[in-house]
Amino acid sequence: MQEILVQRAKEGDAEAFAQLFSQFEIDLYKMAYVYVGNEADALDVVQEVAYRSFKYIHSLQSVTYVKTWLMRIVINCASDLLKKRGQNRPFEAELEIGEESLEELPEKWALEDVMAKLTKEEKDVILLRFYHDYTLSQVAQVLQLKLGTTKTILYRALKKLKQALEQEVQE
Amino acid sequence: MNDFKKQLDRIDIPKSLHKRSLKGIKRAKNEQQKHKRWMPKILTVTVTIAAGGFIALGVGKQDTRQQQSSSLLDESLSSPIVHWCIAIFLMIMTILVVIIAIRKGIDKKLSIAMGFIMTLLLGNSTVYLQNQLPKPITVPLVQDFFYSNENFDFTIHYITNKSDRRFVKYLQADNLTLQAKYYGNSENKGISYYPVDVTNDSSHQFMRAAYFVGNREEIQTLINSKEVFLVLDDGEKLPTLLQMDFDHPEKVQVDFLGTSGGNDEMAIFVMMQDVVLDAVNIPEVLKHSVSFTDIKVNEIAYTEKDFPIAVKKGQRVIITFQTSEAGMDVRAKVGVSGRDGMLPKWINREASFNIPKIREEIERHD
Numbered sequence: 001m002q003e004i005l006v007q008r009a010k011e012g013d014a015e016a017f018a019q020l021f022s023q024f025e026i027d028l029y030k031m032a033y034v035y036v037g038n039e040a041d042a043l044d045v046v047q048e049v050a051y052r053s054f055k056y057i058h059s060l061q062s063v064t065y066v067k068t069w070l071m072r073i074v075i076n077c078a079s080d081l082l083k084k085r086g087q088n089r090p091f092e093a094e095l096e097i098g099e100e101s102l103e104e105l106p107e108k109w110a111l112e113d114v115m116a117k118l119t120k121e122e123k124d125v126i127l128l129r130f131y132h133d134y135t136l137s138q139v140a141q142v143l144q145l146k147l148g149t150t151k152t153i154l155y156r157a158l159k160k161l162k163q164a165l166e167q168e169v170q171e
Numbered sequence: 172m173n174d175f176k177k178q179l180d181r182i183d184i185p186k187s188l189h190k191r192s193l194k195g196i197k198r199a200k201n202e203q204q205k206h207k208r209w210m211p212k213i214l215t216v217t218v219t220i221a222a223g224g225f226i227a228l229g230v231g232k233q234d235t236r237q238q239q240s241s242s243l244l245d246e247s248l249s250s251p252i253v254h255w256c257i258a259i260f261l262m263i264m265t266i267l268v269v270i271i272a273i274r275k276g277i278d279k280k281l282s283i284a285m286g287f288i289m290t291l292l293l294g295n296s297t298v299y300l301q302n303q304l305p306k307p308i309t310v311p312l313v314q315d316f317f318y319s320n321e322n323f324d325f326t327i328h329y330i331t332n333k334s335d336r337r338f339v340k341y342l343q344a345d346n347l348t349l350q351a352k353y354y355g356n357s358e359n360k361g362i363s364y365y366p367v368d369v370t371n372d373s374s375h376q377f378m379r380a381a382y383f384v385g386n387r388e389e390i391q392t393l394i395n396s397k398e399v400f401l402v403l404d405d406g407e408k409l410p411t412l413l414q415m416d417f418d419h420p421e422k423v424q425v426d427f428l429g430t431s432g433g434n435d436e437m438a439i440f441v442m443m444q445d446v447v448l449d450a451v452n453i454p455e456v457l458k459h460s461v462s463f464t465d466i467k468v469n470e471i472a473y474t475e476k477d478f479p480i481a482v483k484k485g486q487r488v489i490i491t492f493q494t495s496e497a498g499m500d501v502r503a504k505v506g507v508s509g510r511d512g513m514l515p516k517w518i519n520r521e522a523s524f525n526i527p528k529i530r531e532e533i534e535r536h537d
Contacts, residue, residue, distance in 0.1 A: 014200040018193055025192050030179050039183070043191045050195030055202065058274070111178040130175050 006063045009054065017054050024067060025050075028074050031127055035078035037115050041085075048077045068142050071132070075124055075143075082120065113164040122157035125150060203275075258297035265289045302375040307331040309401055310378075310522045311412035311499035311532050313456050316390060318417040324384045328500060328522065329401055329409060330376045330529070337403045339381035342411070344396035347389055351381045378524050390415060412536050414456045418504060436464075437491040438516040442484050448509040449479035453492075456536070457505065460497035461518060466490050466507055479509070490514055498522050498529035 002023075008016035025046060032045035053073050060069055114126060121143075128139045140150040269286035273279050310328040329339060342349040381401060385393070393399060394415045400408040451463040465472045466480070467489040473480050482488055490507050500522050506515040522529060 012200075012203060014196050018196050021192055021196065022189060025188055026184055029184060029188055030182050033182050034179070039185055043185060043187065046188060047191040047195040050192040051199045052195075054196045054199040111175070111182075114175070126175075131179055 002066060003063045006057070006060065006066065009057050010060075014054065017057065020066070021050055021053065021070075024070050027067075027132075028070060030131070031071065031074050032078050034111070034115055034123055034127055035075075035120065036081060041081060045074065045077045045081055048081075049073045052077065067132075068138075071128065072142060075120075079120055110164070110168070113161055117160050117164050118157050121153050122160070125154045126157050129154060254297050254301045258293050262290050262293050265293065299375070303332050304330065304376060304526075306407070307335065307337070307403070307409055308526070308529065308533075309409050309411040310529055311414070311536060313414040313454065313499060313501045313503045315416050315418050315503045318387075322384055322386060323390045324382065325415075325502070326380050326382050326500070327401060327411060327413075328378050328380055330378050330524075330526065332376055333374075337405055337407070338379065339401045339409075340404045341402050342381070342383055342399065343402050343408070344393050344399040347392045347396070349383045349385055349389060351383060374524065376526070390417070412499075412533060414454070414503075414536075416454075416503075435520075436493060436516075437489055438514070440488045440490075440514055442482050442486050442488060444511075445481070445483050446509050446511050447479050447481050448507050448514070450508050451475050451478075451505075452508050452513060453505045454503060457501065457503060457518070459535070460495050460499075460501075461505055462493050462495075463505075463507070464491040464493050488514065490516055492516055492518070494518060494520055496523050496525070496528065498525060498527075498532035 002020065005016045005020040009020060028049055029042055029046050032042040032049075033039070036042050036045060049070065053070055060066065114123065118126065124143055125139055128134045128142055129136065134142065136150055136154070137147060139154075140147045143150065145153075265286055269282045272282045308330050310330070312325065312327055314325050316323045316325075327339075327342070331337065339351045341351055393413060394417075396413075399411045399413050401411050402408050448466065453461050453463065463475055465474050467473070467487075468480065468482055469486050492505055497520075501518050501520045504515050504517050506513040508514070522532075
């Protein structure tokens, strides 16, 4: 079914593309929301994603990668919006990777901490890994990063979330 | 991790989400249609300008009237590289426009088909233009006349592009004007196919003939003139290389019993007197295309190195000359001579329909 919709969308059928896009728009909205933090901007991002994805539908190599492709567009659109609004947090210097394994890091995070404390790169990894259940390799592929870098970013994000949680507990 | 998901699932989804998605899709669709309206026009305009510009470059030269023949040929055949560079550049531009059109969403097959056709047209135009002469060229003529004649006729060949319908009206040299006469159908204006009676379909040019008749004074004027022109019906003058001469009575021929047999390259004689032959006579203008092979006296062959040779009355003599392809028409006399006269061999040969050869010949004489 998706294959037919993609084929028709590539031929310029807007309705077919709308039908295809509607299968993902909620997830895309939620991702956008995590990045931008409010409903209005998230809707802008989704609209922009719909525009860009239909405009460049011919660049989609295979129907298997529709979701991945859309997620990449969301990440880019959200990043562009944040840059426009001057809200893009700069890339942080790498923290020392401690001896704690990933399994020891907290399982409960506040969504607000994810939205407020993490950089865009860290949100990318967290969302793809824990919301979309991608493996680390898949995350690295989507974000076009080395696996090692992806692990580092993930580790850093989780550490921050842990610190944020500990702070809340102390309060 | 599940808690994170649960938290994300609790995010309120606005009712306007789908509407906003549709809005974005609609915007992309509108842009697509705009491009689709414009891209074929841009494609057409680009390729038309490309092709038109190329044709303009090819035919827009202004030729001056009085030029050396060799420089005319330089203009006609000297710039195939330039033509092809321009054509390749335009082809690359066409391909780039097609790629952009495809990226903008124009039908892939249609774009590729249009691009392919335009590339072929450009290539075809290049081949056609590269082979066009900017100006007709005349074939050099070497001609000897029997002095004893009262009237003298000769034919000058000239080469024009197939699309060029002009013809030679007259020949001009100093104060002399000789009107051109035509064989057969006057409407044909001297267009002939070359080789004779065969249409050369692959050629881009025709070889034509202009036929003239003059008296002794007129021919002498031609012989003495430094510049001779064929003048076309529109007034354009074509420089012409003529090498003419009279076969004067003082060049006495050795008495012989005529020629019996022979062909294009050899002449056969039976001697009526004893003679000593000591020189080969080939006009300077023919030396690169005519060479003396040997002289056989009663089947014994002698070359020029063996000269002088004595030939007795009653002996059978065969003189042989070799001719090679040359870019000129020849109706001239060569021979082997001695104090008493010359054993002649007339060379009658039409130029090969080979423009580089003709060019070579003209450059040689310029």
